[in-house]
Amino acid sequence: MKISILGTGMVGRTIAQKLLSLGHDIVMGTRDPAETLTRNEPDNWGNPGFADWHKANSAIKLVPFGETADGADLVINALSGHGTLVGLEAVGAENLAGKILIDISNPLDFSNGFPPSLFVSNTDSLGEQVQRALPETRVVKTLNTVNANLMVEPKALADGDHSMCVAGNDETAKAEVAEFLKEQFGWTDVIDLGDITTARGTEAVLLWWVRLWGSLQNPMFAFKIVR
Amino acid sequence: MKISILGTGMVGRTIAQKLLSLGHDIVMGTRDPAETLTRNEPDNWGNPGFADWHKANSAIKLVPFGETADGADLVINALSGHGTLVGLEAVGAENLAGKILIDISNPLDFSNGFPPSLFVSNTDSLGEQVQRALPETRVVKTLNTVNANLMVEPKALADGDHSMCVAGNDETAKAEVAEFLKEQFGWTDVIDLGDITTARGTEAVLLWWVRLWGSLQNPMFAFKIVR
Numbered sequence: 001m002k003i004s005i006l007g008t009g010m011v012g013r014t015i016a017q018k019l020l021s022l023g024h025d026i027v028m029g030t031r032d033p034a035e036t037l038t039r040n041e042p043d044n045w046g047n048p049g050f051a052d053w054h055k056a057n058s059a060i061k062l063v064p065f066g067e068t069a070d071g072a073d074l075v076i077n078a079l080s081g082h083g084t085l086v087g088l089e090a091v092g093a094e095n096l097a098g099k100i101l102i103d104i105s106n107p108l109d110f111s112n113g114f115p116p117s118l119f120v121s122n123t124d125s126l127g128e129q130v131q132r133a134l135p136e137t138r139v140v141k142t143l144n145t146v147n148a149n150l151m152v153e154p155k156a157l158a159d160g161d162h163s164m165c166v167a168g169n170d171e172t173a174k175a176e177v178a179e180f181l182k183e184q185f186g187w188t189d190v191i192d193l194g195d196i197t198t199a200r201g202t203e204a205v206l207l208w209w210v211r212l213w214g215s216l217q218n219p220m221f222a223f224k225i226v227r
Numbered sequence: 228m229k230i231s232i233l234g235t236g237m238v239g240r241t242i243a244q245k246l247l248s249l250g251h252d253i254v255m256g257t258r259d260p261a262e263t264l265t266r267n268e269p270d271n272w273g274n275p276g277f278a279d280w281h282k283a284n285s286a287i288k289l290v291p292f293g294e295t296a297d298g299a300d301l302v303i304n305a306l307s308g309h310g311t312l313v314g315l316e317a318v319g320a321e322n323l324a325g326k327i328l329i330d331i332s333n334p335l336d337f338s339n340g341f342p343p344s345l346f347v348s349n350t351d352s353l354g355e356q357v358q359r360a361l362p363e364t365r366v367v368k369t370l371n372t373v374n375a376n377l378m379v380e381p382k383a384l385a386d387g388d389h390s391m392c393v394a395g396n397d398e399t400a401k402a403e404v405a406e407f408l409k410e411q412f413g414w415t416d417v418i419d420l421g422d423i424t425t426a427r428g429t430e431a432v433l434l435w436w437v438r439l440w441g442s443l444q445n446p447m448f449a450f451k452i453v454r
Contacts, residue, residue: 117349117350118349121348121349121431121434122344122345122348122349122434123344157453157454158453161453162451162453165439191439191442191443192442193438193439193442194438194441194442198438198441198442200434200438201434201435201436201437201438201439202435204348204431204432204434204435205431205432205435207348207349207427207428207431208428208429208431208432209428210428211420211421211425211427211428212392212418212420212428212452214421214425215418215419215420215421215425216418216452216454218454220454221452221453221454222452222453222454223450223451223452223453224389224450224451224453225439225443225448225449225450226384226385226388226389226448226449226450226451227384227443227445227447227448227449
């Protein structure tokens, strides 16, 4: 498949690398590719700058947002919460019309430090804002409740014995994404939570996730819906 | 132990019945005991009115809020979210000073129907509001992420292989409550999430819980923190 990924941070890179290793044709979208390729500084967590990472993953094509969706069979939003609506606007609603968009973004607000709060929650969600901004796009909210490594390698923890939800208005798109998560990444328990408003549930989980991370001192955990 | 329970709804009844069966001395607090004992109507879910329930559980003493904490070794708040601060005020901050209060309440707002939103969330929590209202009380937020039956019988689901968090400012109180959950109810995985502000995490889970209930069509599920 030709898969386009928005965002060049750790989530975007981890997904890009995994899907490339599975033989897919991967494009990454960013605001200014030339500028992104000058980034050599490691981030706050010691991850390499994008330029160094890209040298080791040069089969991945870096393009401006406006070209990201061209010919894509699937688009994945791995932008930060704050960057999501701006980035998707730059990709262009018309370019995303009819396509499936996997939305992983979380509306994290770090303006008061750690743990973050959410800049939209409770009676609305970022997933809904994305769907409203892209009315012709088949938005499916998923993967946002685990860290990047677990998104693409759920079996790295407890042999994958944990759960992932999908939320979205398009039943076919949700079924295709659930299948994609199982076949490409190895998820086994994918729960259809309901329409895109149910993203209020999975985004709110981040308020728990960040505190569990603080308590467990390790981000390699996941939620199993025992039933 | 002498255990006092605030609230005569399903959560309060389920906990009272379980603790009575374990040999504890149980008091239930309500606004007006005489009025509560006239309630014969089943609720919206078909549960019996309080009067009928109490006939079968007459060893449980019903008292007005103001007497609820008298001599109690442990107080459990099983009031509704909206009833919590009003109820606790009626019990009296001075009567609760120094005591451990297990707070199970969730700030559910059903004013726009189902699924409910939360009337406090994200940057504050009902647990914190309770602690602020009762500065001398050792508030421990817990049990609010599962339905009443699972609170007291976690082993009824997957032999208890799921997780419960405790949140609170008093380390000794949290440790005592964790021990209580294990010894009395059979919980095995109790996670100390941190101070009372971490109730923002476990109360936010309700936004997920209500939608999982909608999707799974069954409230007998629980969260296992796989790690």
